[in-house]
Amino acid sequence: MTASPSFRLVFAGTPEAAVPSLRALHAAGHDIAAVVTRPDAPQGRKRVLTPSPVAVEAERLGLPVIRAARLDDDATSEIVALDADLGVVVAYGGLVREPLLSAPAHGWINLHFSLLPRWRGAAPVQHALIAGDDELGTAVFRLVRELDAGDVYAQAPVPLPDDATAGEALAVLADAGAEQLAGVVAAIADGSAVAVPQSGEPTPAPKLRLEDGALDWTQPAGRILARWRGVTPEPGAHTTVGGGRVKVLRMERAPGAPGLAPGETASSKRGVLVGTRTDPLLVTRVQPSGRGPMDAADWLRGARDAVRFGA
Template sequence: MTSPRPLRLVFAGTPDVAVPSLRALHAAGHDIAAVVTRPDAPLGRKRVLTPSPVAQAADELGLRVIRAARLDADATEAITALAPELAVVVAYGGLVREPLLSAPRHGWINLHFSLLPRWRGSAPVQHALIAGDAELGTAVFQLVRELDAGDVYAQEAVPLPDDATAGEALAVLAEAGAAQLVDVVSTIAAGNAQARPQEGDPTPAPKLELADGLLEWTEPADRVFARYRGVTPEPGAHTTLDGARFKILRMARAGAGAPLAPGETAAAKDGVLVGTGTEPLLLTRVQPAGKGAMAAADWFRGLRETARLGA
């Protein structure tokens, strides 16, 4: 839905999931005075300084880019000088504080990838999947001093495949959320936007650490699979094999299968079965320590003896 009147915006975002929102706001005809993003970061084995996905998209659209590791006094001065009517943030990676928070006439709004107040924080999708939530979704809310606590303009559950990983879920939510965000900006421009306070008890969704990706094979299969979904691709699902880290890159539900002890492995038609506290799960792609990614079946065929994961 195109806004009845273009707004002068500042957009803040950094990773791939923010790009659909930037493109959608630009396509809707809004005057994007500048795009704020994190500085170029070293990537790959050669550590080449690389612009963020949002910076690359902004360059393609011919938009001014402000690179800022945090929204400090210099960034505040640069943004305020642009006199934006509204500021929009999608996964920028830094906090917005006063006086910048109140600088735009309509303040700041945030596209968040959860059904607020559930999962406030930097990793809402990951935590929702690990917890086995039946529904995931998006919310657009007014930014306030307290983390992800502002009044909500729009919120919607988004259907997802029941085996979607966090990376796959975020790609779907980013597209759905971009359309939702454009609609909210349109209502703000028209002067008829309405936001409601969040209802219910908030749950935290802090950034995940490497240890959060460890799979415990003694847990029920549903819980193991839920954690795998939530930590894929980052920080990455893993177990141990002979004391070394063993990455689980792709996993699926196995359906019916012969019972296996937790961590015990067995060959299967499409990969390798691994036992849990209940039924087995199916490994399809793995990365042993010191080796490249490979099909789980190829890894298993190269073993001299049956492997037990988690040991």
């Protein structure tokens, strides 16, 4: 059942992963009173102030935009004055606290990119891939004071390619989650929505740091590849070579490749073979410090000295 356009929403989101949800709610005919997003941020080498992807989409749709780094007293007063029926959060990047949490008539809901209660926190997709989870998914739940702990309206696994990076997986989950979210909002609007408590042991998914992207070539190939997938593109996978840092932009398995010691490299037509505790992996794209992205094979050919990863 399609919700009545008179159902009044406030939408809070910032990155590209939140854009499909904003589009879905707008297409469903809801009255989106305002879109809350983080302020314009410097991007690129020239540090040009750039609006968030959600801000760009909101302005394209002709929706009012509230830019707020956090939901402080000023932002809270502005949002409360909108008299919304429901607040919707998708990767906004800030916490919704009282009195704002209770301001909308139906409270706030959140689209989360995991199967709750597994991976509560800011980086659920990244942690799921690093851990080698067999199944990823999305959940829509009611916001409460405790982080990602509210009752769940809907959740479902989402099929993903076996080699998907966190960025690629998030794009698929964002599209699937937008449809799920729109369905939950429609159900809340018509009074048919039912939320159930989360069941199981929670696991934390804190924001990743730069050092979380370091690849340890003494680990088995599967674990290294899982970490590479989980930290790509953010915070970015990297290794040390000759004391400098090299970003590993693309990597895959190398079936049938000759054995190499951990960190030892060998040239290949398609890139650089790197030894692990088990089978070698094939690095096909790199970015040395201070340079742009390049084919790993070209980079290895241009190296003056023997290359060893992790040294």
